[in-house]
Amino acid sequence: MSELNHRKASGTAFVTGPWGERFEGATLSCCHCQFTWVLQKGSGKVRGFCTSCMRPHCGGSNCWECVPIEQRLENIEAGRPELTPAPVKVFVPGGAPRPFC
Structure with missing residues (x-):
């Protein structure tokens, strides 16, 4: 293998x-x-890192906002726009969970 760090590689x-x-x-x-x-040192491709997922992303125009693939599939199944982020839920002690909007 090359001199690149392959500890975080998804595959070969x-x-x-x-x-x-x-x-x-x-x-x-x-x-x-x-x-x-494929990891290529010095390729010049702009990639990103999602601090919510703590994983790299491809740098595509639809990937800069954190909408993981599971959420995208749920959105498609529910008839929502594909890039709709997951709702944030706030848990209130002694009460039912309420969406935070």
Whole structure:
């Protein structure tokens, strides 16, 4: 493997070219859309890190706001816009949970 730090890698990609050349590289997955990319030092790609999920994201236009893939799927199933964030719930002692809006 290359000199990159692979401790946080999501997986490894193995690619064989048409003339038998082989490539091996560590991959990461976006915490918001599940896009997977190969780590390339100095590629110039703008990626991000979500401090809510504590995981990297791909840097796509829809991934800068924290809406994890599970929430996106729930939104689609419920007929809401895909990028609607999860509601924040506040628990009141001795009472029922109430949405915080």
